[in-house]
Amino acid sequence: MYDPVLGKNDKRKKMAKDNENTKEGDGEKYYGRGYVQLTWKKITEKCRRNLV
Secondary structure: OOOOOOOOOHHHHHHHHHOOOOOOOHHHHOOOOOOOOOOOHHHHHHHHHHHO
């Protein structure tokens, strides 16, 4: 899981932070699911802004 706090190693924690997953639990909250696999908080927020 790519979580800034709970990630399994430093590489995954850094990757999470680089993609704006900043809080504990963001790794699980912003993982790819649904028809379009939106992963990372950064991408989810970008798509949400474009839909409004």
